[in-house]
Amino acid sequence: MAAPLTSSAIDTWKERFRGELIQPGDPPYNEARSIWNGMIDRRPAVIARCVGTHDVVQAILMAREHGAPVAVKGGGHNVAGNAVCDGGVVIDLSPMRWVHVDAKRKTARVGAGCLFGDLDHETQRYKLAVPGGIVSHTGVSGLTLGGGFGWISRKHGLSIDNLISADVVLADGTAVTASAGENPDLFWAIRGGGGNFGVVTSFLFKCARVGPEVFSGIIVHPVDSASEYLRFHRDYLATLGDETTVWAVIRHAPPLPFLPSNVHGRLVVVVPFVHLGSQASGKRVVKELQWKGTAHGEHVGMTPWVQWQSAFDALNAHGARNYWKSHHLTDLKDDCIDVILEHVQRFPTPSGEVFLPQMGGAPSRVPANATAYAFRSPKYIMNLHSRWADASDDAKCFTWARELWGETKPFAHGVYVNFISDEGEERVHDAYPKDVWEKLVKLKTKYDPTNFFRMNQNIRPQ
Ligand SMILES: Cc1cc2nc3c(=O)[nH]c(=O)nc-3n(C[C@H](O)[C@H](O)[C@H](O)COP(=O)(O)OP(=O)(O)OC[C@H]3O[C@@H](n4cnc5c(N)ncnc54)[C@H](O)[C@@H]3O)c2cc1C
Numbered sequence: 060m061a062a063p064l065t066s067s068a069i070d071t072w073k074e075r076f077r078g079e080l081i082q083p084g085d086p087p088y089n090e091a092r093s094i095w096n097g098m099i100d101r102r103p104a105v106i107a108r109c110v111g112t113h114d115v116v117q118a119i120l121m122a123r124e125h126g127a128p129v130a131v132k133g134g135g136h137n138v139a140g141n142a143v144c145d146g147g148v149v150i151d152l153s154p155m156r157w158v159h160v161d162a163k164r165k166t167a168r169v170g171a172g173c174l175f176g177d178l179d180h181e182t183q184r185y186k187l188a189v190p191g192g193i194v195s196h197t198g199v200s201g202l203t204l205g206g207g208f209g210w211i212s213r214k215h216g217l218s219i220d221n222l223i224s225a226d227v228v229l230a231d232g233t234a235v236t237a238s239a240g241e242n243p244d245l246f247w248a249i250r251g252g253g254g255n256f257g258v259v260t261s262f263l264f265k266c267a268r269v270g271p272e273v274f275s276g277i278i279v280h281p282v283d284s285a286s287e288y289l290r291f292h293r294d295y296l297a298t299l300g301d302e303t304t305v306w307a308v309i310r311h312a313p314p315l316p317f318l319p320s321n322v323h324g325r326l327v328v329v330v331p332f333v334h335l336g337s338q339a340s341g342k343r344v345v346k347e348l349q350w351k352g353t354a355h356g357e358h359v360g361m362t363p364w365v366q367w368q369s370a371f372d373a374l375n376a377h378g379a380r381n382y383w384k385s386h387h388l389t390d391l392k393d394d395c396i397d398v399i400l401e402h403v404q405r406f407p408t409p410s411g412e413v414f415l416p417q418m419g420g421a422p423s424r425v426p427a428n429a430t431a432y433a434f435r436s437p438k439y440i441m442n443l444h445s446r447w448a449d450a451s452d453d454a455k456c457f458t459w460a461r462e463l464w465g466e467t468k469p470f471a472h473g474v475y476v477n478f479i480s481d482e483g484e485e486r487v488h489d490a491y492p493k494d495v496w497e498k499l500v501k502l503k504t505k506y507d508p509t510n511f512f513r514m515n516q517n518i519r520p521q
Contacts (some may be wrong), residue, residue: 061126064104064148068125075117078110078154091151092143094132095196097378098453099140103130106149112260115150116232119258122148123232123511130514131254134174134198138383139481141254141514142201150258152200160185165266166223171259173199179368187266188364190215195369196377203262204253205477206432210275210333210367213420214301215267219250219430220422223265227257230511234260248502251432251491253476254515255499256506274341275333275367276359278348279318282326285309285400288350289328293391295347297438301420302335303344309403310412313374317358326403327355333367379410379446382457384464385478386471386489387437391415395470399441402463407445407455413463414442433495434473441467442478476516487516 062068066082073080081091082105091106093099104127107118122129128147135142135153143149155170158181167182167189176195182188190212192202199218207218215221224238227245235257237246248256280288289307296305308329312322330348334341338361345359362370388395399413419438427433443463445456476490488496496518503510504520513519 061124064121064125064127069105069121072117072121076107076109076114078108078114081106081108092149093378094135094137094140094142095377096138096140096381098380098382099143101140101143101145103144103149104146106151108151108154110154112226112228112234115152115228115258115260116234118148118150119228119230119232119511128514129511131258131512133171133200134196134202136194136197137201137477138381139479139516141481141516144514147514152258152260155260158182160187160266162187165268167264167266169199169262169264171200171261175199175202176365176369179365182266183270183365185266186268186270188269189218189221189264189266191218193368193371194375195372196375199262200259201254202477204249204251204259206251206475207477208416208418208422210273210304211267211269211335212422213304213417214335215269216421216425217432218264219432220425221265221267222250223263225249225259225263226261227259229257230507230509244502245506247429248431248499248506250430251476252499252502252518255503255512255518257512269335270364272361273333273335273364273367274338274360275362276331276345276357277315278330278332278345278357278359279312279315279322279355280328280330280350281353281355282309282328282400282403284351284353285328286396289391289396289400290393291350292330293396296417299344300336303332304420305330305332305344305348305417307415308412309399311406311409312355315356315358318356322355324409326406331370374410379448380450380453380456382445382460383478383480384443384460385474386441386464386468387418387434387473387475388415388439388441388467388470389436389472390438390470392470395467398466399463402459402466405459407459408447408452410446411456411459412442412444412446414440414444416440416442427492428495431491431495431499433492434475434490437472440475440478441471479516484517484519487518490516
C-alpha cells in the first residue's frame, strides 16, 4: 500500500526538483491550479512546476511512489479541464517555455510549456511559422498531441504533419525520443492520440515560410441573409486552393471598430480568412466573399502574422465558463445549415458561437493510417461554443449545445479529440476509426499498461 501524498511527504521531494512544488496554502496555488475553462475548480495535492525533463521524471516517480493520480498541463487550454486533477500531482510544464529556431534547417525545437504565441514570435524572426492554433494563448503541447490545425494548415499540414520528433517521458520515468527512426510506433500514437502515452517535454517541428505579413481579414454579413450566404460560402469554398482558408462563425457581433455601432451585439455571420497567395489574388477572394455587397462591414489587408494570430485572443479570454460540443461535418449540407440557423436564434448567452472552420487541403492528402489523427477527409468542423459567466446559466448552456449537436449528428462523421468536453470514455472512441482505436489500445498497453496517464481523453489499456 503506497504512503499517502501528504504535505510532509511532498516536502521530502523538494530537493530533487529544480522547479517549484506548490501546495495548498502556498501563495501561487490558486493561480497555478486555474486553467482556461472557468468551470474547472480542482484542488491538486501538489503542482509540480517542472523546468526540465529531470523534474518531469521526478514528478512521475513521486506520483508513482504515493499512488497519486496525475494530470499533465501544457497550456491549460483544453475545454475538458484534464490539465488539473483533484488531490493528485499536476505535472505543470509552464516553465518550459522556450523555442530554439534553426533558420538554416527551417526547424524549431519547442519546450512543452510554450503557448502558440511564443512559437509564432520566435519563428517569425526568420519569416517562418509552424501550423497550429488560431488563438495565441493555446498550448503547443496539447494542441499538437491531438493533431493541431489553423489558418495555414490547408497549405502546410497539421501541426503533427510537421512534427519531426518529440522527447517523451514514459509512465515508468524512462525518457525516450519518438520519431520516424526511433520508437516509430510511439511517434505514430502521439500524433493524434493525445497525452495517453507519456509526457512530451519538447517537440521538433519543421517550419514553413510565412509572413511577416499575410493577406487576411474579416467580413461580417447580416444573419438575415445567412441561409443564402452559407450555401454560397460552401459552394465557393469548394473551389478554393490550399493557400486560402475561410471560416464562418455565427455569433453576436463584438464591438469591432469597423462595424457600425448599431450592429454591435446583433446576430451576424463573421467570415475570417487567410490567403497565402499574392495580394492581387487575395483581393479576388475578398471580392467573392463580399458576395452581394450587403456586408455590415469588413477589415481586410496585409497584417503581420503575429498580430493576426492573436486577433481572436480577446474573444477567447481565460476564466469564462465553457462547454463545447463538436463534430466533423462531411460537408455543409443545406439541411444542416437550416438546423444551425434555427438554433442560433436561441443562443442562451450573448457570447455563444457556432464555429465552422474549413478543413481539407494538405492534411486530407496524408494517408489516414499515417498518424493516429485519422479523420482527415471532412470538409468542415462544427464547434458549438457555449460560453457564459454565471453558474446559474450552466443548465441552459449545456442544453443548447447538446440539442444543436444532436440535431446535426446525421451530417457528422467523427470528432477532433481536442474539441471533446468532459463527455465520458465512450465519446473518445468517436475521435478514431475502429482500426486506429484498436492500434491505440495496443500501444497504450505497451507504453502505459497501468493507465498511469488517465486524466485525459482516455484510451484504456487492455
Ligand atoms: C480558445 C481555444 C481555441 C482553440 N483553437 C484551436 C485551433 O485553432 N486549432 C486546434 O487544433 N485546436 C484548438 N483548440 C483546442 C486545443 O487544441 C486543445 O484545447 C489543446 O488541448 C490545448 O492544449 P494545451 O496544452 O493548452 O492544453 P492542456 O489543457 O494543458 O492539455 C490538454 C491535455 O493534453 C495533454 N497534454 C498537454 N501537454 C502535454 C504534454 N506535454 N505531454 C503529454 N500530454 C500533454 C494532457 O492530457 C492534457 O490534459 C482551441 C482551444 C481553445 C480553448
